[in-house]
Amino acid sequence: MTNSAGESHANSVGSKIQVRGGGERSEGETCHAGNQTLGGNEENEDERFASQIKRELSEKLPELNPTCIFRVPQKLVRDNENVFVPQMVSIGPYHHGGKKLQGMEQVKHWYLQGLLDCKPTPDTSLVSLVELVKAIRSMEEFLRSCYNEKPDLKSYDFVKMMVVDGCFIIRFLRMDNRFEEPGIDDPVFRVPRVYSAVKKDLLLLENQLPWKVVLCLFNRTAKPGDPSLQKFNINLFWAPASFITSRTTATREIRHYLDQVRDLLVGSLTTDTYQYWTPIPPVTHLEEIGVRFQLAPPERARLDITFDAIDGVMQIPQMIIEVNTESVLRNLIAYEQGAVRHHESHLLSYAMLFNHLIKSTKDLERLVQKNIIYTELSKEDTVRLFNRLCNDTERISFSYPVLAGQVNGYYEERWLRRWLARIKNNYLYNPSSVWSVSNAVIIVLILTATQTVYSVLAYYKQP
Template identity: 35%
Template sequence: MSEGSADSVIIHIHCQLDGLPSTPAKPTILRVDSHLRNDKRNNVYDPEILAIGPYHHGISRLQNMEQLKYNYLKRFLKRKNEQSVERYVTAVAAMEKRARKCYADPLDLDENAFVTMMVLDGVFLIELFRYSGFKHLRDTVDPIFRHERILSQLRHDVLLLENQLPFFVLNQLFNMTKTDEDPDDLIALALRFFNGMFLNLSASRVLARLPVKNIDHLCGLIHDVWCLPFVETISHKSNERDEWDNINSISGLREAGIKFRKAKGNENLMDIKFVNGVLRIPELIIYDETESQFMNLIAYEQLLPDGEQRYVSDYTFFMHCLINTSKDVELLRTRGIIENCLGDDEEVCQMFNRLGRNILTSSGFCYSQVFCSVNRHCQRRSKKWNANLRRNYFNSPWSIISFLAAFALLVLTFTQTTYTVLTYYNRKG
C-alpha cells in the first residue's frame, strides 16, 4: 500500500470514529428474543387492539384505536382550554433523538411521524390512566369503559415488552398536563390503572425505593414493582452460587411428607419458604391475562445483562417444577395458594408447563436454598423409611430368607391357580 493510500485509509477510519458518541447509548426498549418468539404462543407478545411506540405502529388490525387516540387528545385539549398541541409537540421534539435511541431496531419513521406518534401515544396513555382513576372525566360514550373486555385488552397491551414509550417522555407529558386531582407523580397514576393485576403496593413505598430516573418504561416499572418486596429479603444472598437440583412435583413431595400452606400476607408473591417440612407459598391469582403478563416479564428479564437477578423467571421455574399434573394444581387451589379464575385446573397446569419451557433462571437462583432444603428433607425421609424397613422387617438374615420364601410361595400359588383355571376352561371348551 502506498503512503498516499495509507493516509486516505487512516483519515477515513478517523472520520468514522469521530462520528461515534463517546459512550454509545444503550437501547432500553427491545424486541422479544427470537428463541421465545419461536414458541407456538408467540402471539402473547403482540398487541390485541392497541399499538404503542414504533414496533407495531401502522399495523392494519390495530388502526381502530388510532382514531380514539385523536379523540382523547381533543377531549384533553378541551378540558385544558387549549387550542393547540404546539407546546406538547415542541417538548417531545426536543426529546426526539434521545427517545429514538431507546429502541433497538432501526425505525422507518421520519422525525415528524415519530414525534406525532409519541405525542398521540403519550397523551392517550396518561388520559387512559386518568379516566381509569377519575370516573367524572370519562366520556359517557367512551367504548373503553363501557366494555370490560376492551379495558382488559388494553391492560394486556400496555404491558407488552415491545409496546412501550420511553418513561421520560411519558413523565414529561404528565408533568406538563398535571391537574390538582392528579397524584404527585406518574408512577402513582399508573399503578392505579394496574391495581389488582399485581400486588397492591402504595406508590409512596415504591417511590421511596424506585426513583423515576431509574424507570425505562411501563413494562419495566411493573416488573420492578412486582419484584420489589422480594428483593430486600434476599439482597444479602444475591452473590451466592449454591449448587442445586430440581425438586419433585407436588405429588412426589407429598409422598415424602412435605406439607403445603398458604403464606400469610399478600405483598410478597415470591417469598416462598420451607421450614420444618412445610412449604409456604403466597397466593397467586390466575386469570385470562396471567400467561401473557408472565411471558412478557420473563422476556424482559431474558434481555437483562448476565449477573442480574431474574426474579420472575426464577419464580416461574419454581412453580413449573411443582406443577406436573392437574392434581398438583388442585392441591394448591384447595390450600388457597392458587385462585383459579380460568376454571380448569388442567389449563393452569399446561400454562406453567409452557411458561417453564426454555426459561433462563438467574445464575444465583433465588430459590437454591429452598430447593436444597426440600431435597435434603426428601433424602432424610427416604433414609428413615429404609432404616425403618430394615429394622422392623429385615433385621436378620433369617428375616430376609423368610421374606424371599414367602414371596416365592406367593408366586407359585398364583401360577398354580392360573394354570388350574386355564385347564378347567380348556376342558369345558
C-alpha cells in the same frame, strides 16, 4: 600484481567510509547505526500511539446505551406469538401502522383531544399541544436510541406518535383509576373485550414507550389531587394492588412501564451469586413427607417465597391466573432475557419454581385449596401454562438456590416417609395392585400350607 593491488585497494575503500572529522567507520558499524535509527523511529511511533490512546482515554466516556425496548427473540415467539404481539392497540414504533390496529388510531386522537379540552382550574392552565410537542422534540434523539431497532420515521411522524400514544396511556390510566369518568359511548371502557385487550397490550415488551415520554406528558397534564404516575401503574396491573409491594425506585431509573411492573413484583428479592437451578419435587410428593403449604401475608412481595426447613412450611404469596397472565409473565421473562442490567432472572426463576411444583392437576388442586392460587382457567390449561412458561429461555441465574437446597435436603432426610408413601400409592390406593398383592399372598399361603402338609405326611411315613 597491479590487479591484486587494485582489488585490495578497492576492498579497503569499500570496507571503510570516510566520516567528517577524519575518522573511519566499518560497514558493520554503519549497518548497526542504521538499525539504531530505524529502531528509534519505531520507538517514537510506539510513543505516539500510546499518547494518542491516552488522550482518548482522558476524554469523557460515553454514556451507557439507553436501549431498553427491543424485539422479543424469535425462539420465544414461536411457541405462542399472540402473547407478544398487540391485538388491539399499538404503542411505539414496532407495530405502528399495523392494519388490524388501525381502528384504535381514531380512539387515540379522541383521547388526546379530550386531554386538550380539559378546562383549566385555578391551580392549572390550559394544556397546550405546542408545549407537549416542544417537550418531546427536545428529547427526540434520546427517545430514538431507546429502541433496539431504530425507528424508520421522519421527525414529524415520530414526535406525533410519541405525543399521541403517550397521551392515550395517560387518559387510559386516569379513567382506569376513576380520576376521570369514561363517557357513555367510550369505545374502550364500555366494551369489556376491548378493555381487557388494551390492558394486555400495554404490558407487551414490543409495545412500550420510554418512561420519560409518559412522565413528561403526565407532569404537564396532571391535575390537583392526582397521585404519582407510579400509583396509576400499580392499579393497571393484572393483580389487585394489595398483592404488589411498593418499592423505592429513587436509586434507579425506570426505563418503561413493563420495567416498573417488574420492579414492583420483585420487591427486595436479590441474587448474590450465579447458581444453577436444582429441581424440587412437586407439591403432592412434598406433602407426602410432611411439607405444609401456607398462604403468605398479603404485604409480602409476589416473588418472596420462603421455606422453613425446621417446621417444613413453605409460604407462597397468592397468585391470580386469568386470561392475560401468561402474556404478562412471558413478556416480563423476555425483558429479563434481553435487558443488560437484569442479569438476575427473577421472573424466570419464579416461573421455573412453579413449573416444578405443579406437574399435575392434583398439585394444582392442593395449592388452590390453600388459596395460594386462584385461577379463572381450567385446571388443565393452568397446568399447561406453568409447564410452558420457560420454553426456549436462557438460564442466566436463579433466585431460589437456598430454598431449593433446603427443600431437597428436607425431602432426602425423610426417606422412610417417602418409602411408605410409595407403597401406599402403588398398592393400597391402586385396585389392580391390591388385587395382584392379594393373589400373591394367597398363593404364598397355599404353597406354605401344602409344604407343611407334605412335611407332616413324610414324617409319619418314615419306617
